[in-house]
Amino acid sequence: GESVGLHLPTLSVQEGDNSIINCAYSNSASDYFIWYKQESGKGPQFIIDIRSNMDKRQGQRVTVLLNKTVKHLSLQIAATQPGDSAVYFCAEGWYGQNFVFGPGTRLSVLP
Amino acid sequence: DAGVIQSPRHEVTEMGQEVTLRCKPISGHNSLFWYRQTMMRGLELLIYFNNNVPIDDSGMPEDRFSAKMPNASFSTLKIQPSEPRDSAVYFCASSLSSGSYEQYFGPGTRLTVT
Secondary structure (H helix, E strand, O other), X not given: OOOOOOOOOEEEEEOOOOEEXXXXXXXXXXXXXXXXXXXXXXXXXXXXEEEOOOOEEEOOOEEEEEEOOOOEEEEEEXXXXXXXXXXXXXXXXXXXXXOEEOOOEEEEEEO | OOOOEEEOOEXXXXXXXXXXXXXXXXXXXXEEXXXXXXXXXXXXXXXXXXXXXXEEOOOOOOOOEEEEEEEOOEEEEEEOOOOHHHOEEEEEEEEOOXXXXXXXXXXXXXXXXX
């Protein structure tokens, strides 16, 4: 599904390179963060999460970094593949509350 | 598990008509969320339920929108009367309310109001 605002940031990377997608969150009380991936015509899909008591978490080919001082979150994708092309959303939340999604970043993987 | 199921996948209707979107969450999940996604506003939470009870409906745009969850396996989002500005993709998501907050999204319903 089309999913982005008028000014959606776009990141283009060469296949095999590493990708870094950034997100600034707004609420210093947020204690839980999630990265989602949305492919065209599909709903968002969970990638990785991190709690505020951590500053780094690794998954398969993905790493999330959290800097609470500047309220910044990043998603690193190692060895980017064509299948990684999608829109990536960060979401912030706090215990018992719903989540607020960022505007998203479009990742385009070049052959 | 089949995942979150939404119907219809596409809906085209005329302004003023009633629209009902349906969602079946993942079995065992006790939280359900309705989102709307547009190019202008991105992904917005409309309402969410916990154990079939609406917890926060502050995202519902106006009285034309209503949502129900009569049981743990079914929810509806109704728009009456529909307007062209309601055109969007509507997603339903479900999660376990304890532990991980990971939400599982359905495939969405693309609504077009002419």
